[in-house]
Amino acid sequence: MFEARLTQGKIFKQLIEALKDLVQDANIDCSEDELSIQAMDSSHVSLVQVNLQAGGFDHFRCDRTISLGFNSTNMSKILKCAGNDDVITLKAEDTADALTLMFESPGQDRIADFELKLMDIDAEPLGIPDTEYQCTIRMPSGEFQRIIRDLQVLGDTCVISCTKEGVRFSVSGDLGTGNVLLRNNAAEKEEDQVIIEMEEPVELTFALRYLNFFTKATSLGGSVILSMSPEVPVVVEYPIEEFGHIKYYLAPKIDDDA
Amino acid sequence: MSSKDSQEGKPFVAMVDCRPRTEDNAARSIVPSSLLDIKDPCTGEKRQYLTTKSKKRKPSVFEIQSLPHPRSDDYSAFFVQSRVISNPHMHMVTPVDPLYLLLPYFTSQEKWQPFDQLIQSKQIPSEQLDCLDMKQLKHLFEVNDAYGDDLILYRFSKEKTLTWLQKKLNKVQEFLKAQFLLKQQRKAVDERNTGGAFNSTFNLGGSDDIAQEEKKECDDVQCKIDKDDERQIKYFAVQILCEYLGNFWRKEFLKAQAMDDSILGLKKSTKAKSETQSKEVKPEVTSTLSTSSSSDNQLFSNPGMSEADKLMHYTMGSGESNTEEQKTKKRKEAPKSAGLKSLSKVNTKGMKSMTSFFSTKPKAKKAK
Structure with missing residues (x-):
């Protein structure tokens, strides 16, 4: 038996919204102390990983580990029926083939429940080791979203280079080129800060369309953390309050012939 | 019905019009047959005819007509016992009087001459004559045995x-x-x-x-x-x-x-x-x-055919309703967001798969 009640139902709504453009089907893996999702896009060049600690829920009960396979588009359709202030409760029997989603309005005067049919998804999760990255950039998530959106006008790929000077996002396309440079900024508000930690300069190229879909998670948190090392996937992490995160991994473009 | 191999080796199926002639009734075995190129009496051009040879009965010539498949020229085959013959044409084999095949060679009355000399001068293929019953010749020729049985003379008669x-x-x-x-x-x-x-x-x-x-x-x-x-x-x-x-x-x-x-x-x-x-x-x-x-x-241009056609199409699974049903079924199986569709168009050249960076471990320790 799995049951999880989330007062801030909005978070779950936004999480699924942040997934649905990247992955078609995924498993919600529930264990005693956390709820996690890991899935790759159809091309397998990016990976999304969600983690919500049990402590973040009002009520969290999971008798035994369970995998709930769902279609993200269908899940998103059901979650559209939930209000932003609703309390969302997820329920599933151990051998269930459906996930019950219950939406309670803040005044408890409206209770809706939906059942989403589940499916068997045969996907073994990838083991992602804890690694030290050469560069870590923390910046306002809104700023990152804006940069990506702006650069997408000019081209399909962007170069992210992290140097002493700061972090530079560059694009070059048919109609011209564009550069955005962000410098360290120790603002008063934590959310406005740009903090660059760098051991060695790193320069990597990425497909902008993927980065753009990562920014769908912007509403989940005020800041985003980019972690980069040469020739390994970039990590775009959106911390979810104090109890979880959504992390996107994207393989860099390595042009042998360019 | 029987299947035969043509000279090119491509098998075809033929419906034999006159069973007693091609089958030896006593033995119930098929009389050996072969294909011959003979001048078509109507057009004068050479075309294939089927001939049978049997010791018991006189040889006969058969005309071959090919009937195209009423619906498809490309995708049809016949099952003959344990064989599949992938030739879309059905052939009709009908007996034809060999005298018709002689007509193109003769037009007017000529002088008396022995039969051998006659066919030599007209260059009639000998295989064609094998199918001929000498008794039949009296229908087209005047026969003169004035010089005895050794020298029988023939003269074509209009x-x-x-x-x-x-x-x-x-x-x-x-x-x-x-x-x-x-x-x-x-x-x-x-x-x-x-x-x-x-x-x-x-x-x-x-x-x-x-x-x-x-x-x-x-x-x-x-x-x-x-x-x-x-x-x-x-x-x-x-x-x-x-x-x-x-x-x-x-x-x-x-x-x-x-x-x-x-x-x-x-x-x-x-x-x-x-x-x-x-x-x-x-x-x-x-x-x-x-x-x-x-x-x-x-x-095949029968008006009743169109109904049969529809039924056939339906049973063969190419009916319109069927494909539509399949389409919706497919759509139901895998709903995709607009984002997913646009993502599938991204050029991922030069990007390695995630599995090349991370290995599959049953239980991974999550970062942070």
């Missing part, structure tokens, strides 16, 4: 040939009349015994008992051929016969019949058409006849 053609015509006419009458009688019987599901042209070839029974049943129904029908039948018989005659002989034959070329251009009446169809599925009585190749397709 008059004899035309007389022979007239006999042939009479036979065809007789056959067509009999068919016409039978059809009329059946129609009458059908009307009396309602609920008959047989086509009026349906006939079980070669089974005389059934034909006799049927005849008994039909006997009490009196049918007559009026003058108009008789004329139609004659026209049709002449048309059939002319398909085996070259330009020269067609003109001579029509002149003898007091007809002109226009009769051949006449659009066949519907009556004649139905006759054609019935002949296609019947063993021939006169043995020399075959239907016109131009009328072959009429068998």
Whole structure:
């Protein structure tokens, strides 16, 4: 038996919204102390990983580990029926083939429940080791979203280079080129800060369309953390309050012939 | 029905019109047969004919007609015992009088000469003559044995040939009349015994008992051929016969019949058409006849076919409703957001798969 009640139902709504453009089907893996999702896009060049600690829920009960396979588009359709202030409760029997989603309005005067049919998804999760990255950039998530959106006008790929000077996002396309440079900024508000930690300069190229879909998670948190090392996937992490995160991994473009 | 290999080695399926001729009745084995290139008596161009050789009976020549598949030229095959023959054409094999095949070589009366000398001068292929019964020659040639049995002389005779053609015509006419009458009688019987599901042209070839029974049943129904029908039948018989005659002989034959070329251009009446169809599925009585190749397709341009077509399409799973159903089913199976669709168009060249960076471990320790 799995049951999880989330007062801030909005978070779950936004999480699924942040997934649905990247992955078609995924498993919600529930264990005693956390709820996690890991899935790759159809091309397998990016990976999304969600983690919500049990402590973040009002009520969290999971008798035994369970995998709930769902279609993200269908899940998103059901979650559209939930209000932003609703309390969302997820329920599933151990051998269930459906996930019950219950939406309670803040005044408890409206209770809706939906059942989403589940499916068997045969996907073994990838083991992602804890690694030290050469560069870590923390910046306002809104700023990152804006940069990506702006650069997408000019081209399909962007170069992210992290140097002493700061972090530079560059694009070059048919109609011209564009550069955005962000410098360290120790603002008063934590959310406005740009903090660059760098051991060695790193320069990597990425497909902008993927980065753009990562920014769908912007509403989940005020800041985003980019972690980069040469020739390994970039990590775009959106911390979810104090109890979880959504992390996107994207393989860099390595042009042998360019 | 039997399957045979042509000279190119490509097998084909042929429906044999006259079973007793190709099968040795006592042994129930198929008489060896081969394909021959012989001049078509009508066009003068060479085409393939089937010949059979048997010690017990005289060899015969068969005309081959290919019927295209009514629906598909590309995707059809026949199952013959444990073999699959992927040739979309069905071939009709009908016996033809070998004398017709000799006609293109002779036009006018010539001098007396021995037969060997005759065929040498005309360059008639010897294989073609193998199928010929020497007794038949008296239909076309004047025979002179004045010099004894060792030296029999032949002289081609136009008059004899035309007389022979007239006999042939009479036979065809007789056959067509009999068919016409039978059809009329059946129609009458059908009307009396309602609920008959047989086509009026349906006939079980070669089974005389059934034909006799049927005849008994039909006997009490009196049918007559009026003058108009008789004329139609004659026209049709002449048309059939002319398909085996070259330009020269067609003109001579029509002149003898007091007809002109226009009769051949006449659009066949519907009556004649139905006759054609019935002949296609019947063993021939006169043995020399075959239907016109131009009328072959009429068998399939039947108005009732469209319904059968639809049914066939449906059962073969190519019906429209079926594909639509499949489409919606597919759509239901994998809903995709607009984002997913646009993502699939991204150029991922130079990007490695995630599995090349991270290995599959059953339980991974999550970062932070």
